[in-house]
Each structure stands twice: as structure tokens, then as C-alpha cells.
Amino acid sequence: MPSGRETTVSIPLTPTRSDLYWRRIFTKYDRDHDGRISYVELKDIIESREYDHDLPDNVVEKIMALADRDNSGYLDFAEFVDMMKHPDLKAVFGHFVARYVHSIIPHRDPIDTIDRWTGFHAVSSADGDGTYEEEYSCWPPAICMIIISIAEIVLFCYDAAQGKTDATGPIAQLFIYNPHKRQEAWRFLTYMLVHVGVVHLLVNLLVQLFLGVPLEMVHRWWRVILVYLAGVAAGSLATSLTDPKVYLAGASGGVYALIAAHIATIIMNWAEMEFAIIQLLVFLLLASVDVGTAVYDRYWRHLQQNIGYVAHLAGAVAGLLVGIGVLRNLEKRKWEKRLWWAAVVLYFSLMIAGVLANIFWTSHFETTST
Known part of the structure; x- marks a missing residue:
């Protein structure tokens, strides 16, 4: 030899x-x-x-x-x-x-092939090969979403100690998105730390931990925080333009960004995931139920709710686009590269347009000025 x-x-x-x-x-x-x-x-x-x-x-x-x-x-x-x-x-x-x-590790192409390693014929499978699942790791520890959740709990408890749990406490008043104080730019992000009641807080905590920690275990904390904050910022920018009189509190924009980020990573790692179609259908079902419930309550039951559905939608769009842009793609293909560029260009175009509109479209916000 x-x-x-x-x-x-x-x-x-x-x-x-x-x-x-x-x-x-x-x-x-x-x-x-x-x-x-x-x-x-x-x-x-x-x-x-x-x-x-x-x-x-x-x-x-x-x-x-x-x-x-x-x-x-x-x-x-x-x-x-x-x-x-x-x-x-x-x-x-x-x-x-x-x-x-x-x-x-079943192969992806549903055809009879000659095995590349051994030269033997093998019938391959249309299922993913599980490479994505191999990437789950507890090191470094997935603590980013945990830290954010702890911060939200501490700030809520501080206001609760003042007897204020309905977003009227000193912390809430400093951080909530207030349409009368749009010049305080930090509010476009910090409203995610404000919650109206215990139920509102618990729901957001459970969902963002349930969705965020698994993403961190594969994609690492800095990618997940980019997706999360992109959803939060997109939610407030879109809400300020569509509902210029609305106050905004809660992490729903970031939560919906995490939901859409899971869809993004399924799309970009379809062939590397086991049961990718089932995972995709689950997340699409969650989003569809929420949107369907909102439409039903508003147009059939005619309920007036203080829920920022525009923030949900904008957060989801940002999560999908930023997820495609920053989350890990285990095996890059030509169409995925084109999709990456399209997502990046579309996201920055929408965000720049939203920022410029909030700065220069003064006539749109005159009715909310103090």
C-alpha cells in the first residue's frame, strides 16, 4: 500500500x-x-x-x-x-x-444510490440526517435569555413593592414606550422590561425561555440576543407608525422574533434536521392560532384589547429575516446564499425606513405631542 x-x-x-x-x-x-x-x-x-x-x-x-x-x-x-x-x-x-x-444517518435524496463510503447500494431517505441535533451543547451555558428574564422579574418586583403592578410604577414609567416621549430613544427597546400584571409577565417569561434557550444551545447567545432585540425594536417602530397613540409594554416583539427565528433555522437547516416538517408545522400552527384569535376577537366579537398585534407581527418578520441572516447555517447551498442576501437587504431596508419615518414624519405624530 x-x-x-x-x-x-x-x-x-x-x-x-x-x-x-x-x-x-x-x-x-x-x-x-x-x-x-x-x-x-x-x-x-x-x-x-x-x-x-x-x-x-x-x-x-x-x-x-x-x-x-x-x-x-x-x-x-x-x-x-x-x-x-x-x-x-x-x-x-x-x-x-x-x-x-x-x-x-439516513441520506436525504429519496433515490437508490451507491454509498459514497463503501460502494454498496443503499436506498436513501427523505428525512433529515440529525446533524442539527448534534449541535446542541450546554457549553457555553445558555444563560442570555435567563438573565433577561431575571431582569424583567426584578424590575417588575420593584414596582410591585411600590404597589404598582399595572405598568404605572417608577420603573415602568421610565422604560415603557410612551408615544408622548418618543425622543427618549431608549424606550423603543426598554419597553420589553415592562409588564402589565403577573400573567403578562409569566406568559412572556415561559415562552421566551422555552424558545430562547434551545436556540442559544445551538446558535450561541449573541446570535439569539440579536434576533430578540431586532424583534423588540421592530415591534416598537412598527407600532409607533401604525398606532401613534399607543403605549407599548412587554417582550412580545422579542418573543415573536424567537418563534420566527425557529422557522428561519428550520428553513436554513432543513436537510440537517430530524422531523423538520413537524417542527415547522408546530411553529406555524402557534403563529396561526394567535393571529386567528386576534382577527376573530377584533372583527367578529368586536372586542377592544390592549394587545399590540402590530408589534407581534413586526417582531415575527424581524425574527425571520434576522434569523436567516445571523443564525448558524450548517451546510450552505446556493439558494440559501441568495435567501441570506435577500433577508439582510430587506431587513435593513425596513428598519432604515422605520427609523427615518419616526424621525422625519412629524405630521404623523403631531396629535400625540404633549
Whole structure:
């Protein structure tokens, strides 16, 4: 076997994909987790095939001698991959690898293909391969949405201690979006820290933690906070233009941005997700129920509610566009790059237009001036 073949593994997929395929097999049979495959562990691999469980020990010894290039008595990961791809050993490992890979990581194209690793035919699946789920991590810890939630609780409790839980306390008056004080620009963001009553606070806390923490575990805190704040800012800008007399409190713009961000990451990582269609339908159902309820209450029941549905809608649009722009895309494709550019350009166009309108469209806000 030439030396070049011994030091180089030809991998037709991306490095991330190849590591995923072979690491899963390597880790499964590295029973003691020491980063090496021993003789006993190698024998377990060979005897794990669904046929021919009676290979003699001398065959295992020959395989070990052939694959163990440094004569250490163990196979490291590089030697293991070379062994699995060695043309002389395909008769032993080919069927095993094809069966294992396609049971754990089904391919996406629903056609009969020749397996890229082993040369065996395999019928592939339309399901995602689960690469996205492999990215969940508890380190660094997902604490960004937790910190924001704690801040909201502390500020609400401060006003509650003053006997004010209806957004009339000193903190609420400083942070709420007040159409009469639009020149205090911080209010376009800080209204997310103000809540009208315990129920309003608890609902927002539960939803933003339930949706935000999983996003942080994959995409990291700074991406999630960008999405969240984009939804908050878009909600206040849109509300100020459509309902210039409305006060605004609550984190609903950010919450809806998180909902839409989940939809964005499903779109951009469709092929890498397990059960992507189910996840997408769940989030679309949540949004549809909320919008449907709002339309029904307003136009059929004629209820007057102090709910900023424009902030919800604007937050969702911002979350979708910013989510496409900043959240991780595990495998970039040409159409996804075009979608990325479209989302970025559209988001900045809408935000710039909203900011300029709030600054220069003075006639629109004259009726709310003090």
C-alpha cells in the first residue's frame, strides 16, 4: 500500500460530515473511551455484523496488523478511518458500515444510490440526517435569555413593592414606550422590561425561555440576543407608525422574533434536521392560532384589547429575516446564499425606513405631542 494512501483519507463529503459519519462508529466501539480501538474492541466491530459471527481470531489479528500502522497495538481515529476505507477490507466492513450509517444517518435524496463510503447500494431517505441535533451543547451555558428574564422579574418586583403592578410604577414609567416621549430613544427597546400584571409577565417569561434557550444551545447567545432585540425594536417602530397613540409594554416583539427565528433555522437547516416538517408545522400552527384569535376577537366579537398585534407581527418578520441572516447555517447551498442576501437587504431596508419615518414624519405624530 503506497505511503500516500496511508497518510491521506480521501473524503468526498465535507470534513464535518465525514467526522460525523466515522466518529459515531468509532465512539460506539471505543468501549473504554480512551480514544483508541483495542484488539477486543476491533473484534466487537467485526462480530457485530448481522452475518458470519464466527470469524477466527487469526483473521482479526491480521486485520489489526494491517491497520495498526505504528504497531502500537491500538487503532487511533485516523487508522480506524483508513481501515474502514481500505479496499482489501471492504468485504469485512462494507456491509457493516452501510447498515450502521443508514440506520443512524439516513441520506436525504429519496433515490437508490451507491454509498459514497463503501460502494454498496443503499436506498436513501427523505428525512433529515440529525446533524442539527448534534449541535446542541450546554457549553457555553445558555444563560442570555435567563438573565433577561431575571431582569424583567426584578424590575417588575420593584414596582410591585411600590404597589404598582399595572405598568404605572417608577420603573415602568421610565422604560415603557410612551408615544408622548418618543425622543427618549431608549424606550423603543426598554419597553420589553415592562409588564402589565403577573400573567403578562409569566406568559412572556415561559415562552421566551422555552424558545430562547434551545436556540442559544445551538446558535450561541449573541446570535439569539440579536434576533430578540431586532424583534423588540421592530415591534416598537412598527407600532409607533401604525398606532401613534399607543403605549407599548412587554417582550412580545422579542418573543415573536424567537418563534420566527425557529422557522428561519428550520428553513436554513432543513436537510440537517430530524422531523423538520413537524417542527415547522408546530411553529406555524402557534403563529396561526394567535393571529386567528386576534382577527376573530377584533372583527367578529368586536372586542377592544390592549394587545399590540402590530408589534407581534413586526417582531415575527424581524425574527425571520434576522434569523436567516445571523443564525448558524450548517451546510450552505446556493439558494440559501441568495435567501441570506435577500433577508439582510430587506431587513435593513425596513428598519432604515422605520427609523427615518419616526424621525422625519412629524405630521404623523403631531396629535400625540404633549
